[in-house]
Amino acid sequence: MSKILIRGAKVLGGEPQDVLIDGGTIAEVASSIEAGDATVIEADGQILLPGLVDLHTHLREPGREDSETVLTGTRAAAIGGFTAVHAMANTFPVADTAGVVEQVYRLGKESGYCDVQPVGAVTVGLEGKQLAELGAMHDSAAGVKVFSDDGKCVDDAVIMRRALEYVKAFDGVIAQHAQEPRLTEGAQMNEGVVSAELGLGGWPAVAEESIIARDVLLAAHVGSRVHICHLSTAGSVEIVRWAKSKGWDVTAEVTPHHLLLTDELVRSYNPVYKVNPPLRTETDVLALREALADGTIDCVATDHAPHPHEDKDCEWAAAAMGMVGLETALSVVQETMVETGLLDWAAVADRMSFRPAVIGRLDGHGRPISAGEPANLTLVDPAYRGTVDPAGFASRSRNTPYQGRELPGRVTHTFLRGRATVVDGKLA
Amino acid sequence: MKHHLVSAADLTRDDAVLVLDTAEEMARVADRPIKKLPTLRGRTVVNLFFEDSTRTRISFEAAAKRLSADVINFSAKGSSVSKGESLKDTALTLEAMGADAVVIRHPASGAPYRLANSGWIDGAVVNAGDGTHEHPTQALLDAFTMRRRLVGRDTGLGQDLAGRRITIVGDVLHSRVARSNVLLLHTLGAEVTLVAPPTLVPVGVESWPCEVSYDLDRVLPKSDGVMMLRVQRERMNAAFFPTEREYSRRYGLNGERMARMPEHAIVMHPGPMNRGMEITADVADSDRCTAVEQVANGVSIRMAVLYLLLGGAEPAVTHSRIEETK
Numbered sequence: 001m002s003k004i005l006i007r008g009a010k011v012l013g014g015e016p017q018d019v020l021i022d023g024g025t026i027a028e029v030a031s032s033i034e035a036g037d038a039t040v041i042e043a044d045g046q047i048l049l050p051g052l053v054d055l056h057t058h059l060r061e062p063g064r065e066d067s068e069t070v071l072t073g074t075r076a077a078a079i080g081g082f083t084a085v086h087a088m089a090n091t092f093p094v095a096d097t098a099g100v101v102e103q104v105y106r107l108g109k110e111s112g113y114c115d116v117q118p119v120g121a122v123t124v125g126l127e128g129k130q131l132a133e134l135g136a137m138h139d140s141a142a143g144v145k146v147f148s149d150d151g152k153c154v155d156d157a158v159i160m161r162r163a164l165e166y167v168k169a170f171d172g173v174i175a176q177h178a179q180e181p182r183l184t185e186g187a188q189m190n191e192g193v194v195s196a197e198l199g200l201g202g203w204p205a206v207a208e209e210s211i212i213a214r215d216v217l218l219a220a221h222v223g224s225r226v227h228i229c230h231l232s233t234a235g236s237v238e239i240v241r242w243a244k245s246k247g248w249d250v251t252a253e254v255t256p257h258h259l260l261l262t263d264e265l266v267r268s269y270n271p272v273y274k275v276n277p278p279l280r281t282e283t284d285v286l287a288l289r290e291a292l293a294d295g296t297i298d299c300v301a302t303d304h305a306p307h308p309h310e311d312k313d314c315e316w317a318a319a320a321m322g323m324v325g326l327e328t329a330l331s332v333v334q335e336t337m338v339e340t341g342l343l344d345w346a347a348v349a350d351r352m353s354f355r356p357a358v359i360g361r362l363d364g365h366g367r368p369i370s371a372g373e374p375a376n377l378t379l380v381d382p383a384y385r386g387t388v389d390p391a392g393f394a395s396r397s398r399n400t401p402y403q404g405r406e407l408p409g410r411v412t413h414t415f416l417r418g419r420a421t422v423v424d425g426k427l428a
Numbered sequence: 429m430k431h432h433l434v435s436a437a438d439l440t441r442d443d444a445v446l447v448l449d450t451a452e453e454m455a456r457v458a459d460r461p462i463k464k465l466p467t468l469r470g471r472t473v474v475n476l477f478f479e480d481s482t483r484t485r486i487s488f489e490a491a492a493k494r495l496s497a498d499v500i501n502f503s504a505k506g507s508s509v510s511k512g513e514s515l516k517d518t519a520l521t522l523e524a525m526g527a528d529a530v531v532i533r534h535p536a537s538g539a540p541y542r543l544a545n546s547g548w549i550d551g552a553v554v555n556a557g558d559g560t561h562e563h564p565t566q567a568l569l570d571a572f573t574m575r576r577r578l579v580g581r582d583t584g585l586g587q588d589l590a591g592r593r594i595t596i597v598g599d600v601l602h603s604r605v606a607r608s609n610v611l612l613l614h615t616l617g618a619e620v621t622l623v624a625p626p627t628l629v630p631v632g633v634e635s636w637p638c639e640v641s642y643d644l645d646r647v648l649p650k651s652d653g654v655m656m657l658r659v660q661r662e663r664m665n666a667a668f669f670p671t672e673r674e675y676s677r678r679y680g681l682n683g684e685r686m687a688r689m690p691e692h693a694i695v696m697h698p699g700p701m702n703r704g705m706e707i708t709a710d711v712a713d714s715d716r717c718t719a720v721e722q723v724a725n726g727v728s729i730r731m732a733v734l735y736l737l738l739g740g741a742e743p744a745v746t747h748s749r750i751e752e753t754k
Contacts, residue, residue, distance in 0.1 A: 193632040195630070195632060196633055196635070197632070200538070200559075200560075204631070268541075269541045314516060315536040315538060315539040315542050316537065317539075318514075318515070318536065
């Protein structure tokens, strides 16, 4: 593999430096490096980040290849600056056996655009009744360490307790989709002022908060770690903050869309805004931003959820829940966190690369940008301003809530172990 | 007026008064031996019903026919989503058939809004009830009934409902009638109080332009009109209230309670009534109860709405036109 010299990039937003990539690793980081026979990338004004890591991606394969495949999903990930994604287990068949997670892992290897770390289901068929073979999935080639029934909540307290305990044997983590099922029967959107007017079934904040409260207590009781998926309410932030103050091993993620959008958008009845957990209120959005800034929320995760056009081109109640997010995640974080002064770029690297890699116990990602480290890198032009046009997406699906919205920043280059997957904003 | 009628909030005070005044003109047509106007001759009105509602459908059908429109009834219940045809494809089909107006009833809140705003069709969309969202023509016919009874048939022309105190009782949470009525009555200057057990009031109601009370007996003496909403007996299975009897005792309207209302006050019900549940038979059959009038008024209101959305600037009723139809 040839050498690449990234010249003059602000490493983690700091002083401009030259970074030399040799083969799969970073060879040197210095204020000035002789190019020699290296390919030079002029990166004046650009920010160099560690390759982004997503803890929460729906790649839909196997089973729903009409909305996304491992190949198209990892292409979208690369465009978004990601070098590793965690593929959620709610596929058809469900990723609840070693066979399925190994298949997804192998498809990721073949794609070559970013590393795919399969997530295993907690329970057989996501049905919340019987533990899946968590150990077998961990011991498989896929090396699963994150387990989640995402899309469904592990609502049975005993099953949740056992899962939390069981994965301690191999340092696994349960990533909980916190949604009390009885409180959210028929739920269509956030319960509040807007749902009352629109006559849509409410998804109350307490349905998320009560499960998070229960699970942090369970994790503390059995001495396990628990990760909260797509935390979406101000009340959830308070509970996680309290759990962390006790020293309990609780981590949490927030999606880009919950950092930017509110339930006011649902007034359009446009199902592109239908997502689970639902868009919340301005108060929640501001609390989530603050929590991500102060570290109460550990990381950003996309919950990239592709759906075919027909599943969104219909009435609200009939539409699928979810939004694509890989290709816009960093721009939304720049808009909501960097340009508001809440996070600097070093902290963005922490929330979108270092922390998610630690939570997922993912080797080779989320590493410092220094000599000897794997060359998983993302180069961002923060001065760029562009309008989101889903027609240009690498993802197979177009269900973005940002169509026509101007967002800042663009990933110009992504490197996966020294190989460019994205060059000048296009797939290499 | 806007091109569509999706929400009672689409109407300004002047729009709403215009609809009520136009409906009075239409009502006079109903009193004539030949109940037909040529106004919408050659126009096509589609009744697109995704859930059963014979009462509402025949009301719209009668209204459109009295205006000489061609009426197509499209009963899509059980055929659309379950058999795989989307709302969009149904809409495109109707558009291809040249529908000038689509009257839609749909179990999903917001379906008429989608139909009106998605670019699937050009025709006017009239919401005939969507999920637990709105039912604007019901609110208009209720306001029409109130204005006639509380202000007067002739003296009411050009008037709104300023200062009238209207109480709406029952399952507000699941009621599209309540939502549309709160919006329209507020626009018309009435003071609205919702009365229901707390379980049947939506979270977020505090932003609505009305009062909320849990005590029917306290509100009745101060009401010019009391609207009883239908309460489905099955709601008790989801723990909204303990039993039918308890609901009836606390929130039902019986003769004794009706006696506490001011003498001029009316009792309204959008139908169909659950006699013995939210309303007792003696109240339902009393001359203070306007339920049957509301049905008749519904046709006049729907004629007015279709005329105003489709008829353009021409006057609705002229003598020569009446003669023409004879």
